[in-house]
Amino acid sequence: MIPDIGHYALMIALIVATLQAVLPLAGLSSNNKKLFAFATPMARLQSLLIIIAFIILDYSFYINDFSILYVANTSNSNLPIIFRLAAIWGGHEGSILFWVTILAVWTLAVTFFAKELPLRFRSTLIAVMGLITVGFLLFILMTSNPFERLAFIPIDGRDLNPLLQDPGMVFHPPLLYMGYVGFSVAFAFAIAALLDGRLDVTWARWTRPWTTAAWVFLTLGIALGSRWAYYELGWGGWWFWDAVENASFMPWLIGTALIHSLAVTEKRDAFKSWTVLLSICAFSLSLLGTFIVRSGVLTSVHAFATDPSRGLFILVFLALVIGGALLLFALRAPTIGLGEKFDLLSRESLLLSNNVVLFTATGAVLLGTLYPLVIDAMGLGKISVGPPYFDVVFVAIMVPGIFLMGVGPIARWKKATVPELAGKLKWALAISIVSALLVPSVMGKLSLMIFVGLLMAFWVMSSVWVSVNTRLQAIPTGTLREKISSFGPAFNGMLLAHFGLAVFIVGVTMVKGYEQESDLVMKKGETKLINGYAFRFEGIKPLRGANYVAKQGQFYVSKDGQPVTLLTPEKRLYLAQRAVMTEASISVNPVRDIYVSLGEELEGEQKDTWSVRVYFKPFVQWIWLGCLLMGFGGILTMVDKRYRLTKVVK
Amino acid sequence: MRLKALIPFVLFIILIAFLGKGLFLNPREVPSPLVGKPAPNFTAPILGDATKTFSNADMKGKVWMLNIWASWCAACRDEHSLLLEMRKYDLPLYGMAYKDVEQDAIDVLAKMGNPYIVTATDQDGRIGIDYGVYGVPETYLIDQSGIIRYKQIGPITPMDLREKILPLLKELNS
Numbered sequence: 001m002i003p004d005i006g007h008y009a010l011m012i013a014l015i016v017a018t019l020q021a022v023l024p025l026a027g028l029s030s031n032n033k034k035l036f037a038f039a040t041p042m043a044r045l046q047s048l049l050i051i052i053a054f055i056i057l058d059y060s061f062y063i064n065d066f067s068i069l070y071v072a073n074t075s076n077s078n079l080p081i082i083f084r085l086a087a088i089w090g091g092h093e094g095s096i097l098f099w100v101t102i103l104a105v106w107t108l109a110v111t112f113f114a115k116e117l118p119l120r121f122r123s124t125l126i127a128v129m130g131l132i133t134v135g136f137l138l139f140i141l142m143t144s145n146p147f148e149r150l151a152f153i154p155i156d157g158r159d160l161n162p163l164l165q166d167p168g169m170v171f172h173p174p175l176l177y178m179g180y181v182g183f184s185v186a187f188a189f190a191i192a193a194l195l196d197g198r199l200d201v202t203w204a205r206w207t208r209p210w211t212t213a214a215w216v217f218l219t220l221g222i223a224l225g226s227r228w229a230y231y232e233l234g235w236g237g238w239w240f241w242d243a244v245e246n247a248s249f250m251p252w253l254i255g256t257a258l259i260h261s262l263a264v265t266e267k268r269d270a271f272k273s274w275t276v277l278l279s280i281c282a283f284s285l286s287l288l289g290t291f292i293v294r295s296g297v298l299t300s301v302h303a304f305a306t307d308p309s310r311g312l313f314i315l316v317f318l319a320l321v322i323g324g325a326l327l328l329f330a331l332r333a334p335t336i337g338l339g340e341k342f343d344l345l346s347r348e349s350l351l352l353s354n355n356v357v358l359f360t361a362t363g364a365v366l367l368g369t370l371y372p373l374v375i376d377a378m379g380l381g382k383i384s385v386g387p388p389y390f391d392v393v394f395v396a397i398m399v400p401g402i403f404l405m406g407v408g409p410i411a412r413w414k415k416a417t418v419p420e421l422a423g424k425l426k427w428a429l430a431i432s433i434v435s436a437l438l439v440p441s442v443m444g445k446l447s448l449m450i451f452v453g454l455l456m457a458f459w460v461m462s463s464v465w466v467s468v469n470t471r472l473q474a475i476p477t478g479t480l481r482e483k484i485s486s487f488g489p490a491f492n493g494m495l496l497a498h499f500g501l502a503v504f505i506v507g508v509t510m511v512k513g514y515e516q517e518s519d520l521v522m523k524k525g526e527t528k529l530i531n532g533y534a535f536r537f538e539g540i541k542p543l544r545g546a547n548y549v550a551k552q553g554q555f556y557v558s559k560d561g562q563p564v565t566l567l568t569p570e571k572r573l574y575l576a577q578r579a580v581m582t583e584a585s586i587s588v589n590p591v592r593d594i595y596v597s598l599g600e601e602l603e604g605e606q607k608d609t610w611s612v613r614v615y616f617k618p619f620v621q622w623i624w625l626g627c628l629l630m631g632f633g634g635i636l637t638m639v640d641k642r643y644r645l646t647k648v649v650k
Numbered sequence: 651m652r653l654k655a656l657i658p659f660v661l662f663i664i665l666i667a668f669l670g671k672g673l674f675l676n677p678r679e680v681p682s683p684l685v686g687k688p689a690p691n692f693t694a695p696i697l698g699d700a701t702k703t704f705s706n707a708d709m710k711g712k713v714w715m716l717n718i719w720a721s722w723c724a725a726c727r728d729e730h731s732l733l734l735e736m737r738k739y740d741l742p743l744y745g746m747a748y749k750d751v752e753q754d755a756i757d758v759l760a761k762m763g764n765p766y767i768v769t770a771t772d773q774d775g776r777i778g779i780d781y782g783v784y785g786v787p788e789t790y791l792i793d794q795s796g797i798i799r800y801k802q803i804g805p806i807t808p809m810d811l812r813e814k815i816l817p818l819l820k821e822l823n824s
Contacts, residue, residue, distance in 0.1 A: 277658060284662075291669065311673045319666050326659035333655045370668065377671035 003068050006056035007147040010097075013049035014137040016042050021130030024123035028195060036123035040111045043126045046133060047104035047111075054101040057146055058088050066157050069148045070094060076159035076576045078547040082170060087160045089173045092294065092310075093146035098173070099290065100136040102181040107133065110185060110210075117206060124196055128188035135317045143310045159547065159576030168228030172221060176248060179218025180286040183251055185210040186258065187283035190276045191325055194332045204266035204275065209638045211262060211279075215255045216634035222248050223627030231584050236595045236615045238511075238623055241390040246369040247289030250362050254282045257358035259634075260351050268413060270348055273333040274355070280329060284322040285362070291318055292369075343415040350408040350416075357401030364393045395449075402456045402505070405498060406463030410470060424470065428462035443514055443618075453509025460502035464495050490640040497633025504626025510619035517615050519599075524608035531616050533594065534558045539608055540601075541568075548572045550583075553598045553610065557587065569598040569612075593617040683782070685801055689716075689792045690780035694770035697747055698756055704744065704770040706796065713822045714742040716790045717766070718783055721747070721754040726787045729805035733765035736811070741819055745769035748778050748786050791815060793822050 020042035027035025057070075061084045066072040074091040075084050088094040107129050114122055140146070160169075189207045193199045225248070230238045239245065258278040265275045291314045342348035368385045375383050410424055436454035440446035468484075471491070475483045484492070518530050524539040538554035550572040557564040570583040587594040599611030684690075693705040706716075717733060719726040736743060745766035747755040752771065759769070772778055781790065791800040800818055802810060 273655075281658075315666065315670055315673060318669075322662055323659065323666070326662050330655040330659050370665075373672040374668050377668050 002056055003060055003065065003147045003149065006053040006060075007145065009049045009053040009056070010137060010141060010147075013046050013053070014134065014141060016046040016049065017130050017133040017137060019130075020046055021127045021134055024127035024130075025195075028120070028124055028127075033119070036119050039123035039126040039130075043107050043111050043130065046130070047108045050101055050104040050133075050137075053147075054088075054097055057094065057097060058085055061085060061088055064157070066155075067149055067153045068146075069150050070146045072150060072154050072157045074157070074160055076157040076547060078156075078576065079160055079165070080546050083160055083165050086170045086173075087164075089177075090160045090164050090169070093140070093144045093148075095173075096136065096140055096144050096294070097146050099177060099181060100133060100140065102174075102177045103129070103133055103136065103184060105178075106182055106185055110188075114206070121192055121196055121198060124192040125188045128191045128195075129184060132184055132188075132321065135321065139310075139313050139317065143313050156576070159574065162548070162572070162574040162577060162579045162581045163232065165547075165574070166228060166232055168224060168232065172224045172228055174221075175217050175224060176221030179214050179216075179221050179255075180248070180251060180289065182210070182214025182217055183255060183279075183283040183286050186214065186279040187325070190279035191328065194276065194328050197332070197335075199272055199276065201266055201269050204262050204272075205642070207279070208259075208262050208266060211255065211258055211282075212634050212638050215252070215259055216631045216638075218248065218252050218255060219627055219634065220631045222252060223624050223631070226627075227624050230620070231586055231595075235597065235613070236515075236517075236584070236617060238620065241368070241385075241387050243369050244289070244293050246365050247285075247292045250365055250369075251282050251285040251289065253358050253362040253365070254278055254285055257355045257362075258282050260358075261355050264348055264351050268342065268348055270342060271352065271355075273329075276333065277329060278355070280322070280325045284318075284325070285366075287314075287318050287321060291315060342413070345411070345416045345418065345421075347408060347411040347413045347416065350404050350411050353404050354401055354408060357397060357404070361394060361397045361401070364397055365390065368393070395452075399452060399456060402460060402501075405501070406459045409467045409494065409498070410463065424466055425463065428459065428466050431462050432458035440513075445514065447513060450509055450513040453505055453513070457502045457505040457509065460498055460505070464499050464502070467495060488640055489636045490642065493633045493636030493638075493640075495633070496636060497630045500626045500629025500631075500633055502626070503622050503629055507619050507622030507624075507626060511617050511623070514618045515616060515620075517613070520612045520614060521602065522610055522612050530614055532559060533564065535596075535614065537610070537612070540610070543570065545572070547576060548574045548581075551598070553585075553596075553612070555585075555596055555612075557594060565594070567594065567596045569596045571598050588621060590621060591619060593620045684790075684798045687798060688796050689790065689798050690777070692770075692772075692777045692780065694746070694772055694777060697745075697752060697759075697769040697771050700771075704768050706792070709742070709744075709792065710796060711794050712742060713791070713793055713819060714744060716744050716746060716792060717787060718746045718748050718772075718778065718781070718789070719787045720750045721758040722750065723786045725805050727758075727762070729787050730762050730765070732806055732808065732811065734763050737765060739816070739819065740823070742767055746777065747771045748783065749773065749775045791818060791822075 020039060023035045023038040023042070027033065027038075057068075060068050060071050061075050062081070064071070064075065064077045064084075066075075070091060070093045074094065075087045079087065089098045107126070110122075110126060110129065114125070117125070186207055189203070189210065193203050222245075225245070226238045229240065230236060258275065258281075261271050261275045261278055264271045291311070294310055294314055368389050371385050372383050375381060406428065407421060407425065411421060432455050435458045436451050437446070439454055440450055471487055472480075472483055475486060478486070516531055520528055520530075520535075522528060522535070522537040524537060527534055527536040529535075534557070536556040536558075538556060541552045541554060543550040543552050550570040552568050552570045555567040555569070557567055565587040567585040567587060569585040572581045572583060573579070574581060582597055584595055584597040586596075593616070595615040595617055597613045597615075599613060602609045602611065689706050691706055693703050693707075696702045696704050719729075733743065743766055745768070747769055749772065755769070755771075759766075770777075775783075781788070785803065787802075787805055789802040789806055790798050793799050799822065800815065802815075806815070
């Protein structure tokens with residue numbers, strides 16, 4: 001009974017969302033203002049219905065209602081409650097329902113926080129979001145009904161994939177989806193602006209906080225996913241250039257470009273059609289990512305069971321939404337106008353170069369991701385594109401971008417001069433070069449990649465310092481604290497995000513350059529010395545979890561006779577799916593991680609002998625710390641009062 | 651409308667075309683390097699009677715099919731009815747129980763019907779390694795001179811049978 005209510009809620013939501021889309025658009029074309037009034041109530045009703053459906057499905061997980069096919073497939077009564085609730089996004093049908101639920105949340109947010117927008121514009125915006133909702137609801141109801149019932153109710157469910165039974169599962173998908181789907185707001189803003197013919201500084205100001213919010217979610221979501229992969233997959237990698245990772249990374253890159261381009265549009269009324277195009281691209285890449293994950297056109301660790309009819313549906317939807325948007329852009333963009341002029345060297349031109357770099361990087365990632373598909377589609381064979389391509393190409397493209405990132409915030413709008421910039425940055429450059437040589441000499445190994453990586457990181461850090469200093473000098477009076485708070489959150493947020501990127505680069509460079517890996521065979525009671533640390537293997541302890549049994553290795557780690565930590569990597573057997581999982585054990589510290597993962601017990605006479613893998617990962621936590629700082633930087637920029645609309649703009 | 655503004659749209663159409671084509675391709679379906687090569691040699695005990703063995707050499711001079719399956723594999727069960735139906739064609743079908751518990755495999759055949767002339771066993775998966783098996787079911791069509799002519803990864807569908815296997819069989823027998 002209750003699941004049927006969920007199903008009906010989705011059907012009614014489809015009707016309401018259709019009205020939400022059609023009525024305001026009809027109003028726009030016939031200039032009938034009365035029709036605009038429908039947008040907000042319809043949007044709220046539709047969102048509420050979808051959220052109800054979502055809650056009902058999650059409730060069904062909570063009470064273990066295995067009469068629902070989806071629940072029976074992705075949950076189990078022995079699954080801990082928190083994973084049962086999160087299992088809702090552990091499979092295809094629930095993920096899509098979750099997608100549309102997040103869209104409902106964003107739609108609700110728009111109806112509440114965008115009240116100050118002119119009625120006509122706001123209604124068009126909501127209508128565009130309604131169109132997207134209609135597409136996804138149709139997709140759910142036609143191909144992926146999460147409320148499908150089973151005639152014979154199984155005694156127990158088939159359980160959630162053990163890889164997903166981790167706290168990461170609770171937080172990573174929601175954050176990621178908030179980011180992905182959040183770009184739909186920027187997209188709707190762009191489409192509404194094209195339809196409405198309203199594209200000016202205020203448009204950019206309205207769009208900025210929404211875009212930044214989506215970007216912050218995406219940043220944190222990707223970072224969390226990366227950290228999860230790091231400890232869960234058992235070999236200490238943090239980024240794999242997997243098709244699905246790329247699918248989340250591409251909207252992030254374009255979103256980053258969009259944030260910067262919006263800044264120019266807002267401040268200087270320039271790059272307008274470019275900004276609109278980026279808004280379309282960011283969400284298009286989100287949709288493309290959804291297509292890649294849901295259709296199975298590319299192999300990936302994230303792939304769900306696939307079904308060509310689903311892929312076809314999303315593809316048609318993709319073609320209509322993105323194709324329509326780009327066609328509208330082609331028709332209307334030339335009328336937008338160019339905005340204010342700027343010099344070849346100015347903050348505008350530097351931000352434009354940043355955009356070109358980010359756009360090219362996205363193109364390179366897209367190319368690498370889709371290349372196997374293209375080659376296969378042309379009948380030229382089967383290939384795969386791996387990390388060597390991405391590492392080389394991506395770094396080569398980003399290095400000039402990061403160099404410019406140090407210059408951009410210091411350059412003046414409209415016109416900057418080389419002597420002025422060089423004067424401000426010469427010491428930053430000198431310090432960066434010296435530090436980038438000094439660190440490797442302490443670590444005892446230097447390579448080109450290490451030097452370049454550290455140079456970029458120190459360059460960004462020192463240019464952040466120069467930015468702060470320049471601003472401080474411009475304010476003649478007041479204490480340091482007063483001066484800094486007078487910068488405004490937007491400026492501080494920008495600096496924090498840039499600094500975060502530098503921290504991230506330090507992490508990446510140090511791990512890539514100095515990580516160490518040893519494969520060991522250890523007998524109970526044995527001690528081995530690796531990298532200055534003594535590892536004593538005290539054997540295996542059996543463990544029992546809620547839905548698994550485990551063998552837990554006991555490794556006492558000490559340095560120079562001082563105990564450091566006890567590491568307890570596990571090998572778990574999940575009972576419902578008879579699947580074996582490796583749980584790494586990690587000792588975390590700001591400058592190094594010790595990562596131990598348990599291999600197999602050796603067969604034969606040598607009892608209590610196990611293969612063990614030990615990694616030393618210097619500064620690896622800086623990778624995620626950097627992402628966290630970027631995210632906080634984004635949050636800071638959003639609280640700037642400039643974006644709080646207090647009065648109705650007519 | 652300036653043409654420049656159409657560039658994103660055109661690029662997108664090209665992308666969609668490839669994605670559309672990609673939907674009908676299977677990225678996991680890697681062409682087997684064994685197709686066109688001699689079938690790897692094996693001699694394996696027969697299911698239910700370990701005193702006897704079956705070898706690919708026994709089949710020299712005949713076109714035959716080797717189906718690698720297991721009682722623990724759900725996809726094999728989906729394929730089972732089609733295999734039973736295939737008995738009407740002039741194609742000797744031999745089974746290979748892959749990493750299976752002998753009694754389980756016997757039970758499945760007793761319950762669902764036995765499409766195989768003989769089922770060999772590959773308890774430790776060694777033969778599977780030689781044949782490049784990475785997921786059951788997998789099926790090989792082997793010609794008179796012992797050359798693998800076709801490899802099916804995953805269950806045979808009626809369409810595979812109609813469009814690939816039967817035409818090839820006809821060609822090999824003529």
